[in-house]
Amino acid sequence: MSMISTLRAPPTHQTGFQLWRNPYAPRNENQFKYGDFMDHIIYEKNHDIGGTWLENRYPGVACDVPAHIYTFSWEPNPDWSEFYVGGEEIFQYMKRTTAKYDLARDVVFNSKVVEAIWDQGRGKWELKIEQEGRFIWDECDIFINASGILNKWKLPSIEGINAFKGHLVHSAKWEDTYDFAGKRVGIIGNGSSALQIVPKLQEVAGHLVNFMRTPTWISATYSSELLPDGKNFYYTEEQKSEFRNNPKLLNEYRKKIESGFNKFFYALLNDSPAQAAITEQYTQIMSERLGNDPELIKKFIPSWRVGCRRLSPGEGYLEALQAPNAKYTWDPIERITEKGVVTSAGEIELDAIVCATGFDVSFMPQWKMRGLNGSTLDKWRDDPEGYLGIFAPSMPNYFIVNGPNCPVGHGSLLSVMEWTTEYIIRWAKKIASENIKAVMVKPNVVREWNVYAQEYLKRTVWTSGCRSWYKNGKIEGKVTATYPGSVIHYKEVLETIRGEDFNIEYSEPRNRFGFMGNGFTALEMDEDADLAFYMYK
Template sequence: MDEANLDTGVPRNWIPAPNEPLFAPKRIRMICVGAGFSGLMLAYKHKYEFALRDAVDLVIYEKNHDVGGTWLENRYPGVACDIPAHIYTFPFEPNPDWSSFYADGAEIWEYIKRTSVKYGLEERVQLESKIVESVWDESVARWKVKIERGGEAFTDEAEILINGSGILNKWRWPDIKGLHDFRGKIAHSASWDTSLDWTRKRVALIGNGSSAIQILPQIQRTAKSVVNYIRSPTWVAANFAANFTPEGKNFRYSEEQKRAFREHPEELLKLRRDIEHGINQLFLSLIKGTERQLEANNMSKRIMEERLNHDPELCAKLIPTFEFGCRRISPGEGYLEALQESKVSCCFDPNERVTENGIQTVGGQFVEHDIIICATGFDVSFSPFWKLTGRNGTNLAELWERKPNAYFGICAPEQPNYFIFNGPNCPIAHGSLLAAMDSTADWILRWCQKIVSEGIKSVCVKQDALDEYNVYTQEALKRTVWTGGCRSWFKAGKKDGPVTAMYAGSIIHYKEILDSFRVEDFDIEYDSAIRFRFMGNGTTQREVQMEDLAYYVK
């Protein structure tokens, strides 16, 4: 008994006995930012799988004019997914009608749109609604969110805030002096002008990452000339799951094959499982010093040499000396071949500045261009594109300015009831990303169920748990190639330093650890003065609804 209440005999945390059954849910509001794969996956699970859907009012704010996220925004020539289409799907909606083994961006977006319509997922989405600020209000345990739509601003509130806007959503121009003095056309791969015509034009392509690798084979066909400005070599790998394709290359499915997938879903399921199994073995090839890693390194080097026709100069400059997988693995069907076309040339001399009509390099080389295409990447700080202020006025962008860190890529420090899809140190680029997102959505909804059914006001990852998790993460990552001798966005664009992007384990490892649902790593605050108020009046929902009261007899 509380000593301060000895005279009355009433504990300081006394509450009246509740008059509802065990786990009686309260109503809350949940805001998700972004209607790409993650937001729509959450919408599906909320609508069709979440038992307490009526207690959780979900709204998804999407800044664009339609759903689809990155597959709506990215429209550059050659845009495609390097993961086989049959495993790049919503887990609840396999697609027997993919036109090819690796699908292009337009077809992926059409699939996303078709699925969202089929299942009524857009009923939760508000389009052309851009989040500009969110502030945690401790007094009411809610996020106060400012949204802009049609030039006007309004405010919404929610107990739970979810960031489903993705990692690569804040594109940026390269830091090259005089870039915007150029009088020709300037384009960025992530903000593509679909009216751009490069026919018989002199084109500069800056970068040799995954976007540039897809762009070059397309534009070189009709351009007058193309100079690919390359800062450093990268592994241009064989296609993922190439053993499922003829000659290791993309191919189109016949109408007979698609009909067989429709009429025999068990065959499609077997194919999807076989491909997924193969893709998920990739992680084992990314552990330093293993036979698998050495084999992958040697095989990739051999493939690049063959595709470069053993040209000694090109091989010396284009094939990395760092470990295979240290940077993002980029399958690039047609890229190395395009580099050897007569109208295409490579420039490895760093750019010094852009003039009104061309690019001058540090070594003094100057080339005139009509078009400059920047395939130069994104801001990979992991901070949301809006201002987010959590507990005690903590600004997440400032907190993550030096090094972003999160709990399993989902929970950020000092941000109660805030969850992220694909945050810092999440499992990307070495397996099925959608499988990881599926587990993340399930994990978030498990928290939602606990919050609404156990009278919880807020949950926030404990600082010591976060610190210890990240100590483990950085130590475990040392055995992987991601800590190798390359400059990579996995390390925030640095050659040395902590790996901020990658999870220290496989997709399977990630799924199993999330299944364990470690609530002990969180500070939990309750609506009531006592944490057990949710136990109610001694009855259960089963009794109130007159369900089977002998369910446990077997």
Template sequence: MLENSVRHKKVCSGVDMRGDRSPHLPDHEIGGTWLVNTYPGVACDVPAHIYTFPFEPNPDWSAFYAGGKEIHDYFMRAVKNHRLDRDVKTSHKVVHAQFDEHEGIWKLKIEYNSCVFDDGCNVLISVTGFLSHWKWPEIPGLHDFKDYSDKRIAMIGNGSSAIQIMPELAKDAKHVVNFIRNPTWITPGLGNSVINGKVNRAYSNDEKRAFRENPRKLNKHRKEIQHGSNKAFAMAAVQATSQMMLDRLGGDADLAARLTPDWEVGCRCATPGPGYLEAFTQPNVSLVTGHISHIDATGIVTKDGTHHAFDVIVCATGFDVSHRPPFPIVGLEGIDLAEYWREEPLAYLSLACPHMPNFFLFSGPNAPVGHGSLMAFVSPDPAVIEEFNTHGDEIMERLVWSGGYRSWYKNNRVDGRVTAIWQGSAMGFREIVEALRPEDFSIMYRSKNRFRWMGNGRTKIEGTPGADLALYLKK
């Protein structure tokens, strides 16, 4: 009998789905990166009005760039409004996943309350993200340091997190010293032409009221920001960005020379960084460039042998962005995804990978940062993966992200493939993934005859007493 509606069980981590679903979250509540990241100044460098669900616009954002707590509160409201938590299992950590080729299902081991139990699913979706697993710097003696408060503070790093933390530390610290190996670009924000080029600004009560009362006005504002954001794919010129950084440093040419890169804008993750450059104009903030030799019980020793005494060390050194899963995922022929991705993470449109049937990714490798009943399983063809990545690499060679600089786009390497960024614009990615390309996938069936799904040629509804057998006639 032909089923009118076939429902497979899906297991995913960090997202709810319609149908038979079972989202597992390792944390004690929903929130993801905005739950676990609570450092001073935590915020999003994407404008708040386009960092929203399309079905849940928010007229009440406090500022152009919103803080982490406000973002978390927004997501929790969306969860409540749409009952997205009704099937979510919190404090459930997937610790192992293996595909059973005979049964065509994923067999899972899940940890809950210090106990491990078995589960299974037809489709496994990984939504683990890559901004939740902190990455400690490889500095000898790091954990020998003694932590005290309200004294001299060392901040290691100048990535997105460090840029957000600095202004907050500078408010109350006796002195803050930022240790950086290389400078980074501080750029105009995405779509910030909407706020006349300002670094950030608050929305007034009148503006928020107008957005609430006039959804068209809110949508127009959001479209203006999104339009400017998509235009940012063509990055700003080096000269203009350098001048903007000099202006924000109060015209201090010496400081600007130490903080301004000599490589392309966008080669490394660029951020608007409200308050970061301005902090260096304060008397209690200074900069040290170069490499750190080691850390001892009282401070930091740089390569030139200088000892810098501190009471607090802040490691703003980013996250593990290797895309390797935090638990074993074993696919066809016993291939472990973490091992398979040890050198280079390869995926199909950042959504699927070879040897992992019925396994899909959200924001996988090369994502735009940062979407049948009797069929046994579906997996992208390895040859398709190779061709896709070869063509993508050719495009990437012409883009600034492949420049000769160490960045998390290349898994913190100077050379090598760019694995964290889509090979084009966000609009290009959207258009490409809108239409399914079934010819790119290998489909395996449980039966030798692929048309066994037809059953006895009748539908299930025909055997249901009182069912509408003319449901296809529209009113």
């Protein structure tokens, strides 16, 4: 995702929420209609919707979540081609859904937020937005960061990387014009992207080298109990037709996948029977793919626990590394030259280098941001501490989708994002209807929440000694990305707005109950309204 969402209380509500509209920002009459309590606009940095699936176009890009649960809950897709689908098919699903429900009506594309400043006096976020070389300004009552985690790609900090004369590309900034056929190709990294890229490029490259620092677990395909031979498969036309004509059957199938997916959390607890079972299973799978070669098994099977790093099925990866035209090396990279990569064992000349080296996962906003009394989130570069993965300290009326310690390491992230959005909308309605000027999580609550989170996370495999983006790229230290509990636990926590955890400032400081008005509801203004709606047979 790469969206910034802003909300404004409509001008017909209580004083203190006057709508300000920038005359230079492109809008239309229907752009702000969102129920009866907010106006809504989305600033999107890209030229189109899609986020991850628009930006990531490398060979083999796919989702490791089963397609039938990688959908919006309200828009199932009976026509998925495979159990796991590629990125392009997901992108086309998003395009169709956007068109069907007119979801782009509030989106302003090619618009990158470069500055967000909180005006305490007026209770507004003042925004500066870059649009193709020019700037516009806007403001809002509520500022939502839905820009995502895995999109701030970066080249690795390797000496001489800009000296390379061949083709240099990051997996998240792919260039389709380069032909890898017959070339000497180096791939740096062995995370989820590399596991998908290596088999595809090995098929066409003249010679391929995969540079790795540490081993990684190659997992069984998720929901393997639903897969023939535990491998991905295509749905038949008969199956897709049955899903189209029998929504109940499709729903039952999706629920079965989702339920199994959610149960996987048990396997992420240290010393649990489920952890022992998947360790045995994945060890067997990797051993078989390595030809039961004792030397290869010793090199490739990690010592840390399964799930410490993000799990990836990686079908064909280990097999590709054993092909005649492929090589792997654990030798540390010392520098990059005009001709290739220099490791501790010597120089390897290459025509192309692919950096599958990940992202900036610090949770730092990509724009200049100043909250209450000029506060920043600079501390988040090394130690992101928020609240429920949604709130940041000293940032009034600021909400995050997928912030620090949200459930990104287990369960279906689409479900998590829906629950988060519903929670934010409940806050928005409360702010708009109760004449609230500012909501901000209390500092002591942030501290207590993070103490609880880190103590709980010690029980999980994420602390078992691997280098992971769940720990901001570190081997040891705090787990900053994942949630201290299951996704079902997260959903239940979000079902209640814990008002006691927040400092709430009202637009009318003399009496917070001014929003109650004349003692009548809007319903009672309608002479024909049913004023006994609460009675049931």
